[in-house]
Amino acid sequence: MTTVPRDPPEPPQRGMGSAGGMGGAGGAGGPEDESAPRPGPRRPAVAVIDDDTVIREGLALLLPDVDVLLTARHLGEFEALVPRAGPVDVVLVDLSLTGLEADGVPQGRRAVRRLREQGWRCLIYTGERRLLVLAGCLAEGARGIVHKTESTRALRDAIGKVADGGFVLSPAVTGLADAVSQIGRLPTLTERQQQVLSGRARGEPFREIAERLYITRKTAEEHMSTVAAKFADYLRTHSPADLERELGLAPGDLMR
Amino acid sequence: MLPLAATHPFSRLRPIRLRLIRLRPMRWRPIRWRPVPTTAAGAEFVLVIGMLGYRGVDLIQAAVTMPNALDRSPRPALCLFFTCILVIESAVLAVLLLRRGRYDDARVGILELVSGVGLLLATMTFTQPSDRFANWADWGFPVTLGTTVGMGVVFQRWSRVFGATALLAGAYLVSTGSVPSSSNSWSNAVTNTSSYFGFALVVRALAGYLRRLAADADLARRRVEQLAREAERERTRLLLHDQESVLRLAASDGLDPTITAAVRVQAASGATRIRAYLENQNAESGDLAACLRTAAAEFADLAPVLNVHLARGAVPAAQVGAITSAVRTLLHNVRRHARADTVTLHAQSTEGGGWEISVRDDGAGFDQFRQAEGFGLRVQVRAQLAAVGGHTEVRSSPGAGTSVRMWRGGAA
Numbered sequence A: 001m002t003t004v005p006r007d008p009p010e011p012p013q014r015g016m017g018s019a020g021g022m023g024g025a026g027g028a029g030g031p032e033d034e035s036a037p038r039p040g041p042r043r044p045a046v047a048v049i050d051d052d053t054v055i056r057e058g059l060a061l062l063l064p065d066v067d068v069l070l071t072a073r074h075l076g077e078f079e080a081l082v083p084r085a086g087p088v089d090v091v092l093v094d095l096s097l098t099g100l101e102a103d104g105v106p107q108g109r110r111a112v113r114r115l116r117e118q119g120w121r122c123l124i125y126t127g128e129r130r131l132l133v134l135a136g137c138l139a140e141g142a143r144g145i146v147h148k149t150e151s152t153r154a155l156r157d158a159i160g161k162v163a164d165g166g167f168v169l170s171p172a173v174t175g176l177a178d179a180v181s182q183i184g185r186l187p188t189l190t191e192r193q194q195q196v197l198s199g200r201a202r203g204e205p206f207r208e209i210a211e212r213l214y215i216t217r218k219t220a221e222e223h224m225s226t227v228a229a230k231f232a233d234y235l236r237t238h239s240p241a242d243l244e245r246e247l248g249l250a251p252g253d254l255m256r
Numbered sequence B: 001m002l003p004l005a006a007t008h009p010f011s012r013l014r015p016i017r018l019r020l021i022r023l024r025p026m027r028w029r030p031i032r033w034r035p036v037p038t039t040a041a042g043a044e045f046v047l048v049i050g051m052l053g054y055r056g057v058d059l060i061q062a063a064v065t066m067p068n069a070l071d072r073s074p075r076p077a078l079c080l081f082f083t084c085i086l087v088i089e090s091a092v093l094a095v096l097l098l099r100r101g102r103y104d105d106a107r108v109g110i111l112e113l114v115s116g117v118g119l120l121l122a123t124m125t126f127t128q129p130s131d132r133f134a135n136w137a138d139w140g141f142p143v144t145l146g147t148t149v150g151m152g153v154v155f156q157r158w159s160r161v162f163g164a165t166a167l168l169a170g171a172y173l174v175s176t177g178s179v180p181s182s183s184n185s186w187s188n189a190v191t192n193t194s195s196y197f198g199f200a201l202v203v204r205a206l207a208g209y210l211r212r213l214a215a216d217a218d219l220a221r222r223r224v225e226q227l228a229r230e231a232e233r234e235r236t237r238l239l240l241h242d243q244e245s246v247l248r249l250a251a252s253d254g255l256d257p258t259i260t261a262a263v264r265v266q267a268a269s270g271a272t273r274i275r276a277y278l279e280n281q282n283a284e285s286g287d288l289a290a291c292l293r294t295a296a297a298e299f300a301d302l303a304p305v306l307n308v309h310l311a312r313g314a315v316p317a318a319q320v321g322a323i324t325s326a327v328r329t330l331l332h333n334v335r336r337h338a339r340a341d342t343v344t345l346h347a348q349s350t351e352g353g354g355w356e357i358s359v360r361d362d363g364a365g366f367d368q369f370r371q372a373e374g375f376g377l378r379v380q381v382r383a384q385l386a387a388v389g390g391h392t393e394v395r396s397s398p399g400a401g402t403s404v405r406m407w408r409g410g411a412a
Helices: A053-062 A075-084 A109-117 A131-139 A152-163 A171-182 A191-201 A206-213 A217-236 A240-247 B013-022 B040-072 B076-100 B106-125 B140-154 B158-176 B183-251 B257-283 B288-297 B317-338 B375-387
Strands: A045-049 A067-072 A090-093 A122-126 A144-147 B305-310 B343-350 B354-361 B391-396 B402-408
Touching: A045 A053, A045 A075, A053 A067, A067 A075, A075 A109, A090 A109, A090 A152, A109 A122, A109 A131, A122 A131, A122 A152, A131 A144, A131 A171, A131 A217, A131 A240, A144 A152, A171 A191, A171 A217, A171 A240, A171 B305, A171 B343, A191 A206, A191 A217, A206 A217, B040 B076, B040 B140, B040 B183, B076 B106, B106 B140, B106 B158, B140 B158, B140 B183, B158 B183, B183 B257, B288 B305, B288 B317, B288 B343, B288 B354, B317 B343, B317 B354, B317 B375, B317 B402, B375 B391, B375 B402
Parallel strands: A045 A067, A045 A090, A090 A122, A122 A144, B305 B343
Antiparallel strands: B343 B354, B354 B402, B391 B402
């Protein structure tokens, strides 16, 4: 990645999530979970762009150790609010925001591109499952993808990794990356990186991959982050049609 | 299905044909022969090839005996001229017939008949009378015998075949009429004349039967298509019938909350059925990815991740059933016991028709050393896959999810 994100100073302890009281409810995620990686030394500061009120207002409660600095219904609102919000580590953005195309406010991959041009680290948080759409966002510079069906723990992990400069692929996009690699289109992957990728594509958790390959969990995660960056590079130079052709799929197969 | 009659039965001949006509520089491209389709168009094409093959053999024989014929001919120049006319006429016929792919146009038939009669009469001008029986110095008889074969193909009505053959036979008798009569030459003339009729009628009978056979084959195919369409429509009708009432209820205002809840449940189940229906259409193709999609379609609530981009290989029907049922059982287990956040289905085709599938969840898992495998895992997964040569490996521990890997080597 060539984009250098704004390097924020220690963010102020503000935002709804800092109260922390409700996040542990139901054990959905949170700091008490031993298997989740400990967040970095500082709390990541997040901006949320989503047309869903529940997501905008609920995320701060679901992610008690994340500071939600601002919430916006669309990119225009985000751009208006962000100068006053303080340093943001990660912009969490939904892909399909209702009724925006008509108003000329970019969404989807165009929104991702604009966020990247402005220097933000962008994490897609979406219900979108069509692989080509997701791959397109990676090509535009998104740092990661998390589906809304995934656990809040997975979301929290992803925010932490992206805030630390890493990349996060959703399981389905990991599968796509594995397929592309298996047909020899990611030649810069090392054998180790390929092994980690294959494991992830099969849903294997980092802990087990690390045990199997006699490496630390952190090393496995770093391998995967590198793989994701290389895959994003591949996507920037290959059209959706290239992708389908190289995988031997029918046109439109990746849009299902 | 391909349109039956519209396509040229041997479309790969087109490049050759175009080269003939446009005189393009020939580029060598190996031709892969495949059987002529057993359709009406295919039958017509076979008749054309038979007809042209016959003519080709005639021309080769005429070419071989040409020096001898020229030697014996009282007018070698005329002999050469009419032989050239014959070759040109044959070439025009070949181009016409190969282009159309069929020989059933009466106009072409009449043209061929007229040239046959003309050439037969022309042979009188350049052959010695004594050479006009069973001698290649006079190619009139053998070549026009081929023309009668064509008459048997091109004309559908027996009377026309008979009439055309009579014309040729008449011309033949005229061309031999000036021969000094002897019992030998007369018997030759009669035998040859009856050959014209014999060939024409036998070929007409064969061509007629071949055409009826091909027409029946086409009819049968159309009927099968029609039945399949009807069956498909019936399947769709059954599927949509129930969903229509659910949609209607869902669309109405001010619904009682209890009914709304019921409608939701029905809608979810309907969506699953529709999904299964759509996926089943793929499953018929028998590829590995389709097996997994079919199985996963019923478990939308688990939102399984399907990483099956490299599962492109075809799988025999017996394995399709075993794989689909095994994956379905595993997903049932996940739904019932695992309380998983993420379920990942991964499948990949391997060398020589083998495959490797893994189903993994991040749910509760179980203690493999204390807890025996249930009926589903033991019978529906392990035993069923073993029956088609597959292997199963289960790994699980409490709190660490469950991973099931299934595979089968290729070319066993």
